[in-house]
Amino acid sequence: xxxxxxxxxxxxxxxxxxxxxxxxxxxxxxxxxxxxxxxxxxxxxxxxxxxxxxxxxxxxxxxxxxxxxxxxxxxxxxxxxxxxxxxxxxxxxxxxxxxxxxxxxxxxxxxxxxxxxxxxxxxxxxxxxxxxxxxxxxxxxxxxxxxxxxxxxxxxxxxxxxxxxxxxxxxxxxxxxxxxxxxxxxxxxxxxxxxxxxxxxxxxxxxxxxxxxxxxxxxxxxxxxxxxxxxxxxxxxxxxxxxxxxxxxxxxxxxxxxxxxxxxxxxxxxxxxxxxxxxxxxxxxxxxxxxxxxxxxxxxxxxxxxxxxxxxxxxxxxxxxxxxxxxxxxxxxxxxxxx
Amino acid sequence: xxxxxxxxxxxxxxxxxxxxxxxxxxxxxxxxxxxxxxxxxxxxxxxxxxxxxxxxxxxxxxxxxxxxxxxxxxxxxxxxxxxxxxxxxxxxxxxxxxxxxxxxxxxxxxxxxxxxxxxxxxxxxxxxxxxxxxxxxxxxxxxxxxxxxxxxxxxxxxxxxxxxxxxxxxxxxxxxxxxxxxxxxxxxxxxxxxxxxxxxxxxxxxxxxxxxxxxxxxxxxxxxxxxxxxxxxxxxxxxxxxxxxxxxxxxxxxxxxxxxxxxxxxxxxxxxxxxxxxxxxxxxxxxxxxxxxxxxxxxxxxxxxxxxxxxxxxxxxxxxxxxxxxxxxxxxxxxxxxx
DNA sequence: CTGAAAGCGCTAACAG
DNA sequence: CTGTTAGCGCTTTCAG
Numbered sequence: 001x002x003x004x005x006x007x008x009x010x011x012x013x014x015x016x017x018x019x020x021x022x023x024x025x026x027x028x029x030x031x032x033x034x035x036x037x038x039x040x041x042x043x044x045x046x047x048x049x050x051x052x053x054x055x056x057x058x059x060x061x062x063x064x065x066x067x068x069x070x071x072x073x074x075x076x077x078x079x080x081x082x083x084x085x086x087x088x089x090x091x092x093x094x095x096x097x098x099x100x101x102x103x104x105x106x107x108x109x110x111x112x113x114x115x116x117x118x119x120x121x122x123x124x125x126x127x128x129x130x131x132x133x134x135x136x137x138x139x140x141x142x143x144x145x146x147x148x149x150x151x152x153x154x155x156x157x158x159x160x161x162x163x164x165x166x167x168x169x170x171x172x173x174x175x176x177x178x179x180x181x182x183x184x185x186x187x188x189x190x191x192x193x194x195x196x197x198x199x200x201x202x203x204x205x206x207x208x209x210x211x212x213x214x215x216x217x218x219x220x221x222x223x224x225x226x227x228x229x230x231x232x233x234x235x236x237x238x239x240x241x242x243x244x245x246x247x248x249x250x251x252x253x254x255x256x257x258x259x260x261x262x263x264x265x266x267x268x269x270x271x272x273x274x275x276x277x278x279x280x281x282x283x284x285x286x287x288x289x290x291x292x293x294x295x296x297x298x299x300x301x302x303x304x305x306x307x308x309x310x311x312x313x314x315x316x317x318x319x320x321x322x323x324x325x326x327x328x329x330x331x332x333x334x335x336x337x338x339x
Numbered sequence: 340x341x342x343x344x345x346x347x348x349x350x351x352x353x354x355x356x357x358x359x360x361x362x363x364x365x366x367x368x369x370x371x372x373x374x375x376x377x378x379x380x381x382x383x384x385x386x387x388x389x390x391x392x393x394x395x396x397x398x399x400x401x402x403x404x405x406x407x408x409x410x411x412x413x414x415x416x417x418x419x420x421x422x423x424x425x426x427x428x429x430x431x432x433x434x435x436x437x438x439x440x441x442x443x444x445x446x447x448x449x450x451x452x453x454x455x456x457x458x459x460x461x462x463x464x465x466x467x468x469x470x471x472x473x474x475x476x477x478x479x480x481x482x483x484x485x486x487x488x489x490x491x492x493x494x495x496x497x498x499x500x501x502x503x504x505x506x507x508x509x510x511x512x513x514x515x516x517x518x519x520x521x522x523x524x525x526x527x528x529x530x531x532x533x534x535x536x537x538x539x540x541x542x543x544x545x546x547x548x549x550x551x552x553x554x555x556x557x558x559x560x561x562x563x564x565x566x567x568x569x570x571x572x573x574x575x576x577x578x579x580x581x582x583x584x585x586x587x588x589x590x591x592x593x594x595x596x597x598x599x600x601x602x603x604x605x606x607x608x609x610x611x612x613x614x615x616x617x618x619x620x621x622x623x624x625x626x627x628x629x630x631x632x633x634x635x636x637x638x639x640x641x642x643x644x645x646x647x648x649x650x651x652x653x654x655x656x657x658x659x660x661x662x663x664x665x666x667x668x669x670x671x672x673x674x675x676x677x678x
Numbered sequence: 679c680t681g682a683a684a685g686c687g688c689t690a691a692c693a694g
Numbered sequence: 695c696t697g698t699t700a701g702c703g704c705t706t707t708c709a710g
Binding site for chain 1: 385386387388389390392393398400412413414416419420422423426427430435436437438440452455456457458563594595597598601620621623624625626628
Binding site: 001003004005015016019020023047048050051052053054055056 | 687688690
């Protein structure tokens, strides 16, 4: 492995000068600069980030923290969309992303310890569950952080405007003449689940519609099966008072609901109008394609990256606050005017 | 930031002993061990991975290399499934994963340079395109590596058995009585695209079926739109000699094809039987749900992790070779017996 | 079982 | 403009 000492020896300059040249410092003679860079290239030199971080106390590493469970795994389409955008944004500023896990080797290491071990410059939190002590320990620490799935007081939070989105969905249904609107909620321990449910309640109240407990089912998780169970339960408990439309808090649950209803012989949107939330890729592929609320994952990722880097680099940034990213209504084929 | 020197001072032992205790070395008195660990905990000590890596020359970092384009981005469902499994496997052995990009800060850094800068212990390559010099430079280097999307001679490759899968799909169609089988190929510059296409040709030959050029369309990319264009082209060029079934090399393309055909008034599977490849999540949500070939992403990720770590740790491992992971046929609703 | 000393590769004053 | 010196925090011989 070639070091700056090797280059120093080769070119006759001191390690210090070599370091300066390699880092594009101002006060270096053009000739020596070129001599050094030439030698570095010829000798196949690459800087050692570990050594550099040790002295500069900056790792150029950002930890991404997410729960290990299904909710926000890497392969979760919503989260991976945000991650993709976040990763490429911070990448363009020179930062690498590492995943922060609870498990590291045989030892179980806490999220916080993992972040410290790697001396990350900042953390992006994408955990969706209510305060767990594990996550809380990094929130309470001095680590710079942004959050993208749930708000933490006093911290930058870039999160979708769940109320706005829910209202867009509900207003759309209302506009189409629906008054008997049911709701399949996402797990209420998650921010998204809870906020969308609250917006549903608020909407009913604002419109003077009666809240019927049997019109609401909470899906136990964000999965396919969960959606299936939820709609099944809903149909059975609404048998004597069927809704005409259902606002489903998550596209994947909505897709399962459609599949279930169609299998039971109901027609979508003739018998039931369905509207989802998130605009996952699958929403385009159901038949009919799912009307839903789009979340701007690219913007969320970019903004989170921007805020975090400002925090890290001490740039004048806005005060840490909760930013709500607007949603938009995507009309496809699962909502019909009531007859 | 508390260091081992602080602990040494606090406990009265030397930094060397502290280090040994913290790392569970054998020759340490039980009493001192406990004293040191207690102090470390009380003082909120966390090791500095950068300093450690500098001396041990081991970073516990694994680079994941993928093309920046749509094909294998983090949010690509196939890739993210493998990544998820890979990440959690290596994580349990103490390794962290970083994404290796071409862009890092303002400078464009090559994949290889990025790996070197971070002194990664190994690399997982998930690029699907034919040899690009960028990727090639890391393949030709001394970096330990495994590949999961395309084979590199002399390197561990864990990849799905595309021929097996294609044959399963084709035999299924054949069994259902189809003889006029078309093929929508995935981009032929990718391993999967090429191998599945080759298997299609081989199958025709083995069955003594005629190869008709108008029965084959190559989708320009792995996207929704691309699938739409491909099926459109196919229908137009087959107008006088329609196939009864089409083997589509990638689920997402297949889903678009279904949507297009249905919109044109064709019935699936009555007018056309469709079978996909990969068993992405969306395959369950089309209507009818898509019959397809399942790839075992979990196994691929685990095996890749295992092989790479063996390589890194110099454990007795098998010779680097190409491992083909078996596929399985998933029968759902898009293939029917010909009438 | 414990400690002294050296050094991993690099940067950051501070001189010259 | 260039070099000297001193660490960053940790591990690793090698003595004791």
